[in-house]
Amino acid sequence: MLRLCLPFLRKQRWHSAGFMALLVAAVAAAGAVPGSAAGPRLTAPRDGAVTHLTLPFFSWEDAAPYPFPGEYQVQIAIDRDFAQPVVDDRIPALTGYFVPPRELPPDQYHWRVRYVAAGVDRATVPWSPPRGFRIRAPEPDCVVWVRSGASWEHITSAYQRALQQAARQPADRPGVELRFEPGLYRLRQPAGSLALFETPAGLGQVVINGQGATLVLQACADGPCGFFRADGDESKAVQIRNLVVDYDATSLNTIAGTVETIARARGSFAVRLLPAYAALLDQFRDETEGFFLRRGTFQRILEATSAKARQGWVGGREQATGLLHFDLGAAHLAEVEPGDYWVSVRYGGGDLFTVADGARDVVASNNVFRAARNRIGDIGTQARFIGNSFLRPEGRVLCVPKGGFGTVRTKFTWLENNVIQGTRDDMYHLLHGYGVIRNNRLEAACRNTIHVHGERVWVEGNHILYAGAGGIQIGGKAIVTKQLGDDEMRLTSTEYRGMHGLIVRRNTVIHPREQGIHTRRSDAEVFSPVRFKGIVEPQYEGYQYTDLTIEDNTIIDVGRYQGIYVHGKDLVLRGNTISRRERRRFGSDSEPAWEIGIHVDRCQEAVVVDNRVDDRRLAADRRIVVRQSPRTTVDGRATTDDPARVIDYLHLPTAQxxxxxxxxxxxxxxxxxxxxxxxxxxxxxxxxxxxxxxxxxxxxxxxxxxxxxxxxxxxxxxxxxxxxxxxxxxxxxxxxxxxxxxxxxxxxxxxxxxxxxxxxxxxxxxxxxxxxxxxxxxxxxxxxxxxxxxxxxxxxxxxxxxxxxxxxxxxxxxxxxxxxxxxxxxxxxxxxxxxxxxxxxxxxxxxxxxxxxxxxxxxxxxxxxxxxxxxxxxxxxxxxxx
Missing domain, CATH: 2.60.120.200 (Jelly Rolls)
Structure with missing residues (x-):
């Protein structure tokens, strides 16, 4: 019985909620709940299913949730005895979903799941009864070919034929494959078309196999361009694989160039635009937001601020120099050198490229997407992106002036082993639903690299380099719009969305400009009701963030503010490392009062253990700071409300x-x-x-x-x-x-x-x-x-x-x-x-x-x-x- 209590005993505290949790766990150990004696009940794929997807979607459920923070162990094998599993993975017991980390070749497979409790004992629940499924390559008569040189219209027509043929397939046959001949395809979007691949509701079971083909898409006029779009939540699974997609458009929102001259005393500099942006010279005469990137890298963000642009003005008169002149201030130019990049950004324009919009079950694997504005769009439910690259186009400093993975209204999103670089806004933004963000390489986001809301999110093993704001941001403001009556009057309000059940583990964050990992804090923990035209909106009371585990992360060279900033309830902060390799701090707008290694602010029942802050720039009392956090312990010792409560951990071996x-x-x-x-x-x-x-x-x-x-x-x-x-x-x-x-x-x-x-x-x-x-x-x-x-x-x-x-x-x-x-x-x-x-x-x-x-x-x-x-x-x- 005590085995399943370990997840709760790890926090070494007693309170009413914890006691009830222990009681539930004890009953579970006795065999009542959760789950059955046979382990979790597998739901998808069904036993004997046949699929064309090389990255199937797996799901299961239990009579009651298992205690968090235990794990599910998932095994997939060719042999029914599971002597040599081809996949043996563990995921946190946040949700009963799983996606393999790599594609599975066609074969007969079996799979099973069991729960493994947290703690030293790691007690387990029995394996679920195994289920079998088969991955089959499409039959020759189920391949629809796209021949080299095909137009946009030919491709969309072929895709619709593949969908209709797939809808007629019997259940024991795999789906249909739309297969491209290798080569280069130059495609211009016709007027009225929303996406290259449009999927009506209820049709699907199609693999889009590019076989390495390159598609160069050109949008019509200044409208948005879509790659994949589906209507409704009932569309079937579609897998997009082995394609290189270039969206050939000029962003009206961004210009970039190299710093040619610097007048440090006057606080001004001149920029010569890169060829890809030269046509937009006249667009940027007014004040604009911008930032510097270290020359030769397109990665390192030095500063983000506002500057006044004076196109071609030198000494009070206009010159036909092809340069942009900016007044910025001497303090912001201390680290800038000729040859560095300056990027100016403004919002607006319709040149957005959306990779996927909608669909119940879309899979993208081993693709390369390059676009001036490259967004993954409003993905529907159960979306998986495995092993893709979302890259900067050649000759451009950024690929996304507005948004990277903008995943909204999702039920479940899984991102693994992707490479994403050069986004203007948040690189991955999950607003609703469950999410898994694992083992991705994320470079040069100008705002937050990973920004998550909602609940049940797992962020693990990501490598984050050069975040313009925070490396990993948890929670924040979201716009909520509701229809109030027949007159279609709408209420738009702003509320904070918290996190309930989150694991942030084994991530590396290098050069975040503000914080490495932080939870967004509202001004009050208890929200007041909102009254609008006699209607009282519900209120939110209590802590925004509960059941958060932040462990074994490495944060290097924070530009300003805190390495880790957290607040909430039932929080575990364990084994994290904050370090500094470069002594200089970029920019002059840092607030020294907020320069803290790890800041535990207004937490309740938090456990802080085995964290290390190695930043000699910080005084000892600024390395780990605990403020207004009752029933919180640091390495087993109770803390007080003393704002200077700090534990310094710096272990550098010199013996031997x-x-x-x-x-x-x-x-x-x-x-x-x-x-x-x-x-x-x-x-x-x-x-x-x-x-x-x-x-x-x-x-x-x-x-x-x-x-x-x-x-x-x-x-x-x-x-x-x-x-x-x-x-x-x-x-x-x-x-x-x-x-x-x-x-x-x-x-x-x-x-x-x-x-x-x-x-x-x-x-x-x-x-x-x-x-x-x-x-x-x-x-x-x-x-x-x-x-x-x-x-x-x-x-x-x-x-x-x-x-x-x-x-x-x-x-x-x-x-x-x-x-x-x-x-x-x-x-x-x-x-x-x-x-x-x-x-x-x-x-x-x-x-x-x-x-x-x-x-x-x-x-x-x-x-x-x-x-x-x-x-x-x-x-x-x-x-x-x-």
Whole structure:
């Protein structure tokens, strides 16, 4: 009985609601509720179903909900005994829906579900009775071909034929496939057409298979252009796969160009428009909202503010220069350099491209969508987007001036393994219904990257880079419109929508301009009734946010405000890391009073445990702040209403260090060896004052044989830039370690210069002697980070995506086991390495040793804070900040 009580006991508190929950759980354990002894009842797909969808939709239900925050385990297998499941996944017990993380090939399958309780014991409910279903490829007579060069009208006609044929298919046959011949299709939208693929209510079971074809869509006049649209909620499943779609339109809402000149003293700058925006020069004479992006990346948001545009005006008279001149203010230009991008935005215009609008069951997989305004639209119910890319068109700074995933009026939306970049507004906005947002890569949203309302939402494993506002925003204002009578009088009001049942877990948020993760707070927790023409609207009382779990997230380099800001009831904040790598703060509009690592504000019965704030810019009393939060604990200790209540967690292992190079000296040509206190001669390199990371060696000697460049003001100190053509740092520890090593760890911060390289580049290497002996090294091979041991075989590797940005790498060798870490996460491991390495005598930094002892595989970029440990660091001790 106590097993199913663990989800509630985890909070270690007693109150009336909690006691009732425990009582329900106890009764459930006795066999009354929830569910039956046979486990959850499977509802879709039905037993014996035949489908054409390679990403089927799975659902189940129980007599009563299982206790949150337990999990459902879902297995899909070809064999009925489930000896080798092709899918074995766990999802939070928020909702009984599931979508496979990858497409399933045609075959006969079986599936089952069970509930697994949270807590140490992880008690389980029996598996549901398995069900079988078959995925079949369409029969030859059920393929409707789209031939190369077909027009918009030909394609829409072929799609309607496929729908009608699918409606006549018997239940034991799969649906119909609309199959494109590979090639390029240039399509112009006819007047009156709302979308390329329009689905009437009640028809469906069609796969749209592009086979890699590219569709270039041109809208009629200035109207919106749609890709897929369905009427009503009864339309059947449609899967869109393997298409490249370009929406060829000029956005009337955005211009972008490069900063050509800067007059910092006057607070003004001039912009030359990029060719894709040049036709819109006359549209932007007035004050407009805009922001800067770091040159060469189209990603990093430096500042967002308003500026006064003076087209072509210099010294009081108009010049035919083709430039836009802006008055902004000196404070906003401190970080801007010539060549950076300036983007000006205004709303209005009808050039919106909607990928999907409506439909009960739409699936999009392995597609690429590129558009000046690329929105996923008002998706209907049960929509799945798996493995798609929503990208910036070539030559444009952003792809979406207004909205990314605008999912409204949805019952269920599942987004997984998508790449989305360059949106003007929120990148993913879920207003109603359930949602799963998992393992997506989201780059450069100018507002919030993920913005969710409603209830039962799972946000996990997403990588978020450069958010113009918040990384993940929870709750907020929503417009509610109601028809009040026959006179069609409508009441439009604004209300706050809270969250009830939310998991935000294992996400990485880099460079959010405001907060990393935050819940929107209203001015009052109890809402008053609204009276309008004698009608009293219902009131909302109590906390907006209940049953929220925010755990194991990493937030790096928050621009201003808080890393995590939360308020609500029954909230768990566990294992999150807030860190800072860059010392500077972009912009001057930050409010110092609100610069807090983790801010727990007006919470009730919250549990705050094992969080870490590593931001030396913050005073100790600003790292974790708890305000006005009764019955809240921080690491098991009760808090008070003292606004300065702060717990500081900063764990950086220094024990068992064999070598440590901070690369941080302020002057001279020597570096202090942190272990022995010796001063080491640095040859052909000069220490410069800096603000970043310091110099250490194994024992005796360190030198720079080529022209290494010290870079001050990098992170918290300087760093050493390697040119890739001979610059390296070698440590000759002539006094060997006394015994062979069975445990060793290498740790380094790196910033790469190039997106594509040939061959390999060594970041860090430790070995017995130059020409032989065991070796342990971290290398870069193309777009992958790799760890090698023994004879140089690559034993563990993992991709990384971003250049010119600091990242942390570590490799841990432990008695024949190799573990690779990236940014504090264990991303790969391997067995079968020799259980010991020879005594370590040499360390190569920025290059490796060749067969004859010569240097090779030179690194190009910057390295910082190099560490060699004589022990195997446990996972929690691998640092991700210097």
């Amino acid at each position: 260090l064999l070598s440590w190079l901070k690369l941080d000296e302020s002057e001279g040509t020597t570096a202090k060896e942190e272990i022995t206190g010796r001063l080491l001669q640095v040859r052909q390199g000069t220490w410069q004052p800096g603000d970043g990371v310091a110099g250490v060696s194994l024992a005796h000697q360190a030198y720079v044989p080529a022209s290494g460049t010290w870079r001050p003001r990098i992170g918290r100190g300087g760093a050493l830039r390697f040119d890739g053509r001979g610059t390296c740092l070698a440590i000759d520890g002539r006094a060997p370690t006394p015994v062979a090593a069975d445990q060793l760890a290498l740790s380094v911060f790196f910033s790469t210069d190039e997106s594509v390289i040939r061959g390999r580049q060594v970041l860090l290497e430790a070995r017995g002697d130059p020409t032989g002996g065991g070796v342990l090294r971290l290398i870069r091979a193309g777009r992958r980070l790799a760890a090698e041991a023994d004879d140089g075989r690559t034993l563990a590797s993992y991709p990384f995506y971003y250049d010119r940005y600091w990242q942390h790498a570590a490799v841990v060798f432990d008695r024949g086991r190799l573990q690779l870490y990236l940014n504090g996460y264990r991303v790969a491991e391997a067995e079968g390495v020799s259980r010991t390495l020879p005594p370590i005598r040499l360390v190569g930094i920025g290059a490796g040793y060749g067969p004859s002892g010569e240097r090779e595989n030179f690194f190009k970029g910057m390295l910082d804070d190099v560490r060699v440990y004589r022990s195997a660091l446990p996972p929690g001790a691998v640092p991700i900040t210097p």
